Amino acid sequence: CVPLPSSAQLTDQEADFLLADSGARVIAMSDDLAIRPPPDVRVFGPADVAALRANHAPQAYADTAADDPAFLVYTSGTTGQPKGVLHAQRSAWGRRPMYQGWYGIRSDDVILHAGAFNWTYTLGVGLTDPWANGATAVLYNGPRDVAVWPLLMAKFRATLFAAVPGLYRQILKYNDLRDFDLSSLRHGLTAGEALSAALLEQWRTITGKELYEALGMSECSTYISSSPSVPVKAGSPGKPQQGRCVAALPVEGGEEPLPPGETGLLAVHRGDPGLMLGYWNRPEEEALVYRGEWFIGGDLVHFDADGYMIYHGRNDDVMNAMGYRVSPLEVEHCLSQHPAVAEVAVTELTVREGVSVIAAFVVPRDPDEPEGMDAAPLLAHARQHLAAYKCPREILFTDSLPRTANGKVRRRDLANWRR
Structure with missing residues (x-):
């Protein structure tokens, strides 16, 4: 059984595509969604899920291997149609470098994430990683009102807050954070799009807290970041996390990493446990993103003399909308x-x-x-x-x-x- 988290924002056409492309036979959804699954797909609503929990004992954990499929997520690509990204059971191990390489997480942390759970950024940072470290995850599924986030931070005494830079910008614009008790907050986390120097400085000035940026993609866990142990450098998301093999490769080809200062394609070594198993039923597209022992996602970057990554944009035309690839x-x-x-x-x-x-x-x-x-x-x-x-x-x-x-x-x- 391979789960596929998806978005409540999907239209019927988009949901139909995901169901057909993935081959999903069961869908669990709330009663208020307008999506109409085809007759051959079994639908589980809240009442059905409650009945399952009431009438069936939890099953034992499956005896899985590292490369067995774990979950499927969809991301936009250069072909126009979303493509499935199949992750392995080892992806949980592949997230470990970011625990201290980005979050600085502790078992007594309370983590609030402002994203949706169809996104690997939210699924990992907002749920599975807190659980893996014995921390507390605060889940919110109400209206996406920008005023709610400082309220939730104060109410639940959040120690870490995660969101895309665009939401940080809105929070600062439409709220006076001096009206909220954010004394429990150690720092903020951000990813999904580039953090501008102006926004970083505004957040620091108003809150007195640090904001640690990271870079990742649906095909791999977050692998470049700043953190309490890696000082923030304006204009850079940070350095490759400890234990990861990351490089800039020549755009025109070759597997030899470029020296500091030279711009090339950002690449992650195939040995990274967080790297996907592959694209779901897309062998041609999958072949395009591998170059020997390297996975290439299409970002143009260079590394400076201190090891910080500097981003130069996409080598293809995929857009970034509030952290989603479109x-x-x-x-x-x-x-x-x-x-x-x-x-x-x-x-x-x-x-x-x-x-x-x-x-x-x-x-x-x-x-x-x-x-x-x-x-x-x-x-x-x-x-x-x-x-x-x-x-x-x-x-x-x-x-x-x-x-x-x-x-x-x-x-x-x-x-x-x-x-």
Whole structure:
């Protein structure tokens, strides 16, 4: 039995894809979700789960090996459709370097994570890692109101709080943290997107606490970080955690790590126990991310003379939306189905320092029609067919899209394209 945690934000179409692609035969879901599973999928609601717990004794732990499948998560990729990432039982062991290499965790810690449990960041940091260390995990499934997080930190005397940088920014903007007793909080943890120097300084100034950043991906546990034992360096998520083999490899090929200061593709050695077993039923895509004994995720980085990693962006077009990886192809496919759209290209657009959003550049089918230059119907269409975090935040109309000589859209040129 391999569990697949998924998001309550999924539309019917997205849920249908995950069910079909994974081959899942059972789904456990709350009664208030609008998802309608197909007839051949067995549904367990809250009452069914309660009955199981009441009428059946817990089973003994399965006798598993390190490379046996443990769980499946889905992440966006360059092909447009989400792909399944299959992790092994050894992935639990692969998380151990971050206990002190990022959290500085103790058995008496109380950890509050602001993410959703379909995300490996939340699943590990907010649940399994606290349990593995005898610590307490605070779980919240209510409305995602930015005002709730300092309330929960104060109420439950949280010692560690974890969230994406974007949420830290909102907490600081819409709350006066001086109104809350956060004396129990030792420090904050953040990952999922780059932490700007301005946000780091704002958090430090207002709270007097440190904020430790980390870098990871769905295919591997978090493997680069700052921590109580690795001082924060503005502009860097930190250093490779103790015991991990991480390097920058030449973009053009080869397995020899680059020296400090030279930019290349971030790579993790295949021997890392936190690395995935592979992509679910995607052998072609899986072959693309391995180079000899190295897994390459597509991030451009260099390591400085002190061993800190400096991030230079993605080598492909996958976007980052509040920590979630989102394929522009998936968003483009959705918007292209709207009758008012002739052409569309989607990219990540920086709106101010440390803040980026998903933006769609649209060539209208008929600019003279009332709907031709109206963003509202396109945004509504996206919300109907995509999870909220995948929806564009900006629609920008243009006469044409930047293209290469062979007709491919140059997404990297969109931000400076005429509008």
